[in-house]
Amino acid sequence: MIRTFGLPEIQFILEGAKWTILMSLAAFIFGGALGLLVALARTSAIRPLRVAAACYIQIFQGTPLLVQLFAVYFGLPLLGVNVELWLAVVTGLALHASGFLGEIWRGSIEAVPRGQTEAARALGLGYFARIRDVVLPQALRISLPATVGFMVNLVKGTAVAALLGLTEMTRSAQLMSNITFEPLKVYASVGLFYFIICLPLTLCSARLEKRLNAQG
Amino acid sequence: MDYSFDFAPVFQAWRLLAEGAWATTWISAISMAAGLVLGTILTAMRMAPVGVLRALAIGYIEIIRNTPFLVQVFFIFFGLPALGLRLDAMQAAILTMTLNCSAYIAEIVRSGVQSIRPGQIEAGKALGLPSFDVYRFIVFRPAIRAVYPSLCSQFILMMLNTSLVASISAQELTYAAQMIDNRTFRSFEVYFVLGAIYLALSQLFSLGLQLIGRSYFSYPTK
Amino acid sequence: MSAVAARIRPDQNPQAVTDHPAQATITMSAVNKWYGKMHVLRDIDLRVNKGEHLVLCGPSGSGKSTLIRCINALEEIQSGTIEVNGNVLGRKGAKVDHIRRDVGMVFQQFNLFPHLTVLQNCMLAPRRIHRATEAEARDKAMHFLEQVHIAEHGHKYPAQLSGGQQQRVAIARALCMGPQVMLFDEPTSALDPEMVKEVLDTMIGLADQGITMICVTHEMGFARAVAHRVIFMDRGEIIESAPPSEFFGAPKHERTRAFLGQILNH
Numbered sequence: 001m002i003r004t005f006g007l008p009e010i011q012f013i014l015e016g017a018k019w020t021i022l023m024s025l026a027a028f029i030f031g032g033a034l035g036l037l038v039a040l041a042r043t044s045a046i047r048p049l050r051v052a053a054a055c056y057i058q059i060f061q062g063t064p065l066l067v068q069l070f071a072v073y074f075g076l077p078l079l080g081v082n083v084e085l086w087l088a089v090v091t092g093l094a095l096h097a098s099g100f101l102g103e104i105w106r107g108s109i110e111a112v113p114r115g116q117t118e119a120a121r122a123l124g125l126g127y128f129a130r131i132r133d134v135v136l137p138q139a140l141r142i143s144l145p146a147t148v149g150f151m152v153n154l155v156k157g158t159a160v161a162a163l164l165g166l167t168e169m170t171r172s173a174q175l176m177s178n179i180t181f182e183p184l185k186v187y188a189s190v191g192l193f194y195f196i197i198c199l200p201l202t203l204c205s206a207r208l209e210k211r212l213n214a215q216g
Numbered sequence: 217m218d219y220s221f222d223f224a225p226v227f228q229a230w231r232l233l234a235e236g237a238w239a240t241t242w243i244s245a246i247s248m249a250a251g252l253v254l255g256t257i258l259t260a261m262r263m264a265p266v267g268v269l270r271a272l273a274i275g276y277i278e279i280i281r282n283t284p285f286l287v288q289v290f291f292i293f294f295g296l297p298a299l300g301l302r303l304d305a306m307q308a309a310i311l312t313m314t315l316n317c318s319a320y321i322a323e324i325v326r327s328g329v330q331s332i333r334p335g336q337i338e339a340g341k342a343l344g345l346p347s348f349d350v351y352r353f354i355v356f357r358p359a360i361r362a363v364y365p366s367l368c369s370q371f372i373l374m375m376l377n378t379s380l381v382a383s384i385s386a387q388e389l390t391y392a393a394q395m396i397d398n399r400t401f402r403s404f405e406v407y408f409v410l411g412a413i414y415l416a417l418s419q420l421f422s423l424g425l426q427l428i429g430r431s432y433f434s435y436p437t438k
Numbered sequence: 439m440s441a442v443a444a445r446i447r448p449d450q451n452p453q454a455v456t457d458h459p460a461q462a463t464i465t466m467s468a469v470n471k472w473y474g475k476m477h478v479l480r481d482i483d484l485r486v487n488k489g490e491h492l493v494l495c496g497p498s499g500s501g502k503s504t505l506i507r508c509i510n511a512l513e514e515i516q517s518g519t520i521e522v523n524g525n526v527l528g529r530k531g532a533k534v535d536h537i538r539r540d541v542g543m544v545f546q547q548f549n550l551f552p553h554l555t556v557l558q559n560c561m562l563a564p565r566r567i568h569r570a571t572e573a574e575a576r577d578k579a580m581h582f583l584e585q586v587h588i589a590e591h592g593h594k595y596p597a598q599l600s601g602g603q604q605q606r607v608a609i610a611r612a613l614c615m616g617p618q619v620m621l622f623d624e625p626t627s628a629l630d631p632e633m634v635k636e637v638l639d640t641m642i643g644l645a646d647q648g649i650t651m652i653c654v655t656h657e658m659g660f661a662r663a664v665a666h667r668v669i670f671m672d673r674g675e676i677i678e679s680a681p682p683s684e685f686f687g688a689p690k691h692e693r694t695r696a697f698l699g700q701i702l703n704h
């Protein structure tokens with residue numbers, strides 16, 4: 001029986017939106033934590049650490065997200081870790097995010113004037129105090145627009161999980177499209193839902209950027 | 217870990233992978249070029265003195281930038297036939313990539329144009345050049361130069377995005393890998409090799425774009 | 439300034455071209471301009487005759503740049519009219535591009551195009567606007583580059599030249615369009631002191647050829663050497679307008695005297 005595209009179908013897609021949002025948040029939190037380590041490694045005084053972090057970033061920025069997700073999905077079991085699809089996808093997204101956030105934050109850390117670290121060192125502050133109390137607070141402010149901008153990419157990136165069969169918003173739309181035969185309406189609607197999630201973030205990022213530029 | 221890796225079946229299918237890599241390369245190149253043209257037109261609309269043009273451009277750019285590429289692919293490939301526009305997978309892939317890419321490029325080019333000192337534009341006007349010529353001959357090249365690194369990153373991201381058009385059976389690199397996967401059941405090996413090929417491709421693209429940049433922007437700056 | 443002062447023959451003031459009133463090239467009548475609420479040009483009336491050399495001076499922010507930028511429509515005016523060679527600006531359908539082709543402009547910041555060589559900078563407008571052939575445009579460019587003594591640098595890019603050299607190229611570039619009027623907006627203010635002379639000498643050479651010139655400058659030696667009239671502006675108004683001998687010798691207005699006192703006494 002062919003169903004028409006109505007309220008129940010829209011509700012089904014919005015069920016998927018929960019996954020989209022939850023996955024984005026989880027990937028951002030875990031990816032952010034890992035990304036901070038990547039950024040610190042990338043800017044550290046120890047050369048092997050810097051090189052390793054550079055390779056790590058290059059791998060995640062130089063391969064498609066889809067391939068990263070597949071590699072994690074098929075790779076985890078080989079490591080003896082048997083996890084459910086959604087956990088594999090969140091892991092993949094978090095790793096992906098850590099590479100990109102690591103690079104964004106590297107840039108912000110380097111944008112903090114050298115004199116700041118030197119002054120902190122002159123005061124006798126140790127590495128952790130320098131980073132935590134002097135560098136990171138300033139870097140955070142600089143990185144905010146790009147970080148929020150990347151969150152938009154992360155939300156859009158979760159759509160890729162549909163191709164692994166995870167019923168987030170895009171996959172829900174695919175399913176609805178298949179039973180209603182109204183792909184135009186279905187994909188336009190799901191596009192609208194993504195738009196509603198992403199636009200506030202985009203606007204926020206633009207506003208932060210403007211404020212940052214105004215402050216010089 | 218008792219899994220034994222076996223890459224042999226993957227490498228045996230090297231011909232498929234090579235063809236896929238070539239397809240990815242050329243559809244990316246076409247979309248980049250078309251995206252740059254369309255993106256530049258969008259920039260012009262975005263900065264036009266006519267309110268309607270500006271609103272159209274902003275609307276288009278924000279819709280594209282705030283929805284997933286995959287949904288755009290599905291919309292164009294599955295949705296547009298309802299409006300009478302029936303495209304094969306490859307055409308739909310290239311169209312989506314171009315449309316997608318152009319919105320990002322438009323934002324990048326615009327920030328490039330805004331980085332040009334107003335004196336440059338005034339000098340062009342003072343010589344009596346019409347606006348179009350001022351932008352074409354005076355603003356364009358330095359503007360692109362100013363944002364070339366971002367433009368290149370965007371191109372690379374788009375090249376990587378092509379992997380998603382495998383979902384509509386457009387025959388590029390990821391599609392080839394999936395076929396090998398279906399035949400060999402060596403999933404991890406396939407996607408590992410696939411990742412390595414993409415990594416190599418992105419380095420090659422990056423290198424190629426740098427070479428283009430170096431010849432196009434060979435003029436010295438202070 | 440002293441470099442130019444050396445060139446001046448104190449007893450020889452340039453002849454004023456006041457005997458051809460019919461040949462006014464630029465006529466500004468009752469021109470007013472506001473930036474928002476700020477009134478930057480107040481009822482400006484100004485006639486510039488063909489071949490006349492005008493020097494415009496006044497304190498910073500007095501509206502000198504704005505005034506000359508209005509002449510080639512880089513700024514819009516809110517009331518009044520500006521006529522350049524019979525073309526009237528400030529009306530709907532004014533042939534702005536035509537006026538700009540008749541009027542050459544040299545900026546404080548040179549504004550050479552960084553991605554084009556010196557030659558290409560000079561050839562761009564003639565090729566696009568006059569549809570000159572490559573060879574014609576090149577010949578003309580070389581001619582004017584020779585005139586400003588920089589032809590040997592024709593294949594260099596702007597970033598490879600000194601400020602003085604760049605400014606001379608900018609002058610040649612404007613001349614390539616065959617303008618009837620040349621506008622200069624503080625052409626030497628962005629230059630290191632040792633390069634000021636080469637640019638002023640170029641401008642003096644140009645003046646000797648009889649082209650109409652309006653120069654915003656504080657180089658009073660230059661004003662004495664080539665100006666037919668010196669105009670003092672303050673707060674958007676033309677306060678005083680007189681031949682250099684009178685202007686420097688016996689300024690009528692208190693504000694002019696104060697201004698001259700400031701710039702000549704340091």
Ligand SMILES: Nc1ncnc2c1ncn2[C@@H]1O[C@H](COP(=O)(O)OP(=O)(O)O)[C@@H](O)[C@H]1O
Nearest residue numbers: 473476478496497498499500501502503504505
């Ligand atoms: N684009 C602008 N917007 C607002 N005010 C301006 C602008 N350009 C110039 N002004 C103001 O107009 C006045 C005249 O400026 P200008 O003509 O540049 O003076 P001058 O060249 O004599 O130093 C100044 O007070 C200046 O601040």
Ligand SMILES: [Mg+2]
Nearest residue numbers: 502503504624
């Ligand atoms: Mg000025």
